[in-house]
Amino acid sequence: MIYLDLALRGGAITVLLLLALLLWRAPISLEGRLSVSALALSESAFLIITAALPLDLHPALHSNLTLIASFTPAAITWLIVTIFLDSPGQRWPWLVASLATSAALYTHESFPDLYSVCLPMSVILYGALFILSLWSTRDDLVECRCRARPGFAAAIAGLALFLTAGQATGLLQEDSLSLALLQAAGTLAVTLNFAVWLLRPDAHRWPGETSPEISNRLPVQDEFSDPTLIAGLQSAMSAGIWREEGLTIGALAGKIAVPEHRLRRAINQGLGYRNFSSFINQARIEAACAALSDPAQMNATVLEIAYEVGFASVGPFNRAFRAEIGCSPTEYRRSALSRAYTDSEKSSPIAANLH
Structure with a gap:
């Protein structure tokens, strides 16, 4: 059984690294390629250091592999949010949480008592990613991503959640052969299925721009x-x-x-x-800009304007406005009214006589 574990891990590592290499020629964004490469490297390192048969590795190599493997939660998170969240502003809270989890996993190697802390952190992170993969479907307009979401949720976040929850509850012992086999077999199965999906690349699945030479090789999509x-x-x-x-x-x-x-x-x-939010918010922000730059509505508060254009509270309105316009509603209003006042001064008869 130990050699079966080694064979499964070797197969998973081979597929992971080949997949990462092949995707560097695929018509997807740079962030998409980097996130897959990060997951391939961190997961490969994790498979090496957690093998059922301890490998005779040089201490420096083992230490470096442990460091790389600790970034697996961050790499999994990066891949999922890169594919499923189009707005960079929506991704950073997930990345910060995943990096904190990765830091806790690495630190527990020096402070074993932290193991009881990092496992619940991992369970919470993977559970949240599982929910994100499914919940964000309601706003997604890209058909191939919508179809892939259940598979992503069950395969990537679901497998990680199952393994970490099993360890946290004591059903799977950290150094047991059963856990090692589940890690190896699960990773290989998920990687093979993930490869089938990814090696039929479609730039529309990934946010971000593609390079011109790659864009020229994209299949033409019927309008x-x-x-x-x-x-x-x-x-x-x-x-x-x-x-x-x-x-x-x-x-x-x-x-x-x-x-x-x-x-x-x-x-x-x-x-x-x-996504549906960007479609609706564009109309809302255009109306908000008109209201904020209207001198007749200068006494209306930002919250009142947010309600008027369809937002439930000022927080989402501010975030959507800044993402679309590049500044806050208050800053936009101040600048727009200042320009309007300057223009009115220039066009007044008194100002004309002065010139």
Whole structure:
């Protein structure tokens, strides 16, 4: 059984490293390639140092592999948020939490008492990633990502959650052969299935721009060709449906009487949006900019304007506004009103006579 464990680990490491190398020629973003490479290296190091048969490694090599392996939670998190969260601003809290978990895992090598702390941290992180993989589907417009989410949740975050929860509850002992075999066999199975999905690369799965030479090799995607649906959608947006607080793609599909999957495809392939929030928020932010730059509404608070354009609170409004415009609503208002005041001074008869 020990040699079976070694064989499974060798196969998993080989597939992981080959996958990482092959993806450097795939039409995906740089962050996508880096996240897969980071996971391949950290998981390979983890498989080497946790083998059921202790390997006779030089102490310096073992120490370096342990350090690399400790970044596995961060690498798993980086890969999942890179694929499923389009906005960089949404990713950093996940990355900070995963780095804290990785730091705890590495520190416990020197302070074994921390093992009781880092395992619950890992369980919480992987459980949250499992939920993220499924929950964020409601906002996703990219069909191939929506179809892949259940597999991602069960395979990557789910496997890690099962193994760490098993250790945390005592069902799987840290140095047992059963845990080693589950780690090796599970990693190999997940890697093979992940490779099947990734080696049919589609740049639309990954956020970020691709290089021009890679973009030229992308398969041409048929444009969405239902002008009636697009016209109905644009009519509903012009009528201000985006002002409804908590509007979901399912509710919008019901309003314009089309199946939800057709509406997702129309917004994604017909209008070029990757997620529903960015589609709705663009209309909301445009209206907010008009209100903030209107001298007649200068007495309206930012919160009142946020409510008026469909946001439930000022926090999400501020974040969406800054992501779209690059500054806070207050800063935008101050700058817009200042420009309006300057322009009005220049166009006044008194100012004209002075010049």
